[in-house]
Amino acid sequence: MINRLAVFGATGDLCARFLLPGLAALCARGHLDDSFELVCSDQDDWDTEQFRSWAAEQLDEHGDELPAEARRAVAGAARFVRADVTDPDEVAAVIAGEGPLAVYLALPPSLFSSALSTVERCGLPGGSRIVLEKPFGENLDSAVELNQMLAGMVPEDAVFRVDHFLAMATVENVLGARLVNRVLEPVWNSAHISEVEIVWDEDLALEGRAGYYDNAGALRDMVQNHLLQLLCLVAMEPPNSLSERDLRDRKVDVLRSVRPLSDDDVVRGTRRARYGAGRLNGSVVPAYVDEEGVDPKRETETYAEVQLELDSRRWAGTTFRLRTGKALGSNRKEVAVHFKPVPHLPFGSAGEVQPNVLRFGLEHETVSLDLMGAGAQVRSFAPLTLTAQMTEPDLPPYGRLLLDALSGNAALSIRGDEAEEAWRLLDPVLSAWERCLVPMQEYPAGGDGPPDTSAEHDESADAQR
CATH class of the missing domain: 3.30.360.10 (Dihydrodipicolinate Reductase; domain 2)
Known part of the structure; x- marks a missing residue:
């Protein structure tokens, strides 16, 4: 079980409505322990306290059926790092740390290629995984190109092209x-x-x-x-x-x-x-x-x-x-x-x-x-x-x-x-x-x-x- 999650595009609608409540549900069911690390990144000029305050508001709105303790735990565990997904130095600061991590690209498909290229230049620890939102690419050619990039970064079983349906x-x-x-x-x-x-x-x-x-x-x-x-x-x-x-x-x-x-x-x-x-x-x-x-x-x-x-x-x-x-x-x-x-x-x-x-x-x-x-x-x-x-x-x-x-x-x-x-x-x-x-x-x-x-x-x- 990987204990580190880095989310790019963390101030967007997807994170607010689905990822944060999903993590709170995992916390409430005992799937996340106290050592779990959540690093959230976007281009907004925020600090960690601002992000935590925003995350708490989103959890109250979109996850109000979940226990308050779990909502507070997820918001309090988040750490915010401002980064442009095309800047290797800034991306390296997001994924820095010990052990494998899961990198979640909560980004528009048009940014997948540049984000993956930057992550590849930074290097991922062994055993890491990459999670991509739908749609995977914009057409067949772009999907083939993305698959080729991913194949050079991690094994196929470490790629999660997610579809919540x-x-x-x-x-x-x-x-x-x-x-x-x-x-x-x-x-x-x-x-x-x-x-x-x-x-x-x-x-x-x-x-x-x-x-x-x-x-x-x-x-x-x-x-x-x-x-x-x-x-x-x-x-x-x-x-x-x-x-x-x-x-x-x-x-x-x-x-x-x-x-x-x-x-x-x-x-x-x-x-x-x-x-x-x-x-x-x-x-x-x-x-x-x-x-x-x-x-x-x-x-x-x-x-x-x-x-x-x-x-x-x-x-x-x-x-x-x-x-x-x-x-x-x-x-x-x-x-x-x-x-x-x-x-x-x-x-x-x-x-x-x-x-x-x-x-x-x-x-x-x-x-x-x-x-x-x-x-x-x-x-x-x-x-x-x-x-x-x-x-x-x-x-x-x-x-x-x-x-x-x-x-x-x-x-x-x-x-x-x-x-x-x-x-x-x-x-x-x-x-x-x-x-x-x-x-x-x-x-x-x-x-x-x-x-x-x-x-x-x-x-x-x-x-x-």
Whole structure:
């Protein structure tokens, strides 16, 4: 267990909302001892006392459910060192000390390369680990370059490309539901499942994140990492074990089985949009292009949808639809597995019968199953939903990821080849969007998202043929 953590980008939103509360949760559960060292760094002209005061405020706001003693311990243990990640002397002062440490880059992806180059020049003690936030790079070329840099610094099992979705309790239940329950595994294939939706719709707008988001967009921010990781867990073949190698091998198999997207596929099977002015949760929201810090010339999308097909024995014929959007009227965050209808109904005119849908709630730890039950009239049917609330996990997602990084358990981190495969899938989408092959749609804040124009695309294609 590594007992030293250095965080670059420590005054940012990620550290305030997730890393500090995650460390406090570890402290409350007894995973950190009195010798734990926390060195926090950024370019702000602060001293340690200023940082500790700020950290205490952030913990009170974002970790108020945690014991006050644990919050005070984490804030009090922090030491602040001002540093520019491109300056070797300043970075050396951050990582100086005895024994191995975990270096956490809570930075925008555009700074990863320069930060890693500086850390490499300073030298890391043997046994150290490097933790990088998503997205890992900005495209395939940058991901390959980062992997090459990391390979020259530390072994692959010391690199933690973290995605907090993989540490969410509900996500782990996706694997548990299908691999442990005999009733599901035999029907977990294209013979019984018509479509899988992986959705992260937010009723939040930009929330002051223009500095990062306007350089990323919905596809890079959510689809390339979070949603593709969920796709891997839903579609993977059963691993021999949940060990680091077995689990990550099966995830890579899924990504390699995704049918490559041509320009025509991107036009037919993807959508991009950004929100306009509207009302959200009772408040007036400006259009995305009018948000502070946004450059309209970037053509950054706040909504992205991608339809994928897998060329594998298990999934040939099933559609996988990945979708995310900001400033939407609903807060829908789930994996929805749509089963095919039964081949025959012996009841005559039984009214509308809906196929079954198994739903994994991604935010509130629920699993539900949409069925058809007996209706009020003879031989009639009505929708029936069975819902289960899952047990609250003992650690929040970032607490789990930090514990894994400090203890060296890489099973839930993303392997280098996996990161490259994810970009290989979506680089064609980025390329087609940059060439404006898919129009930028608009939807009002607080609405349902952009209109579905897939039928228009199909009619246009038919007319051209």
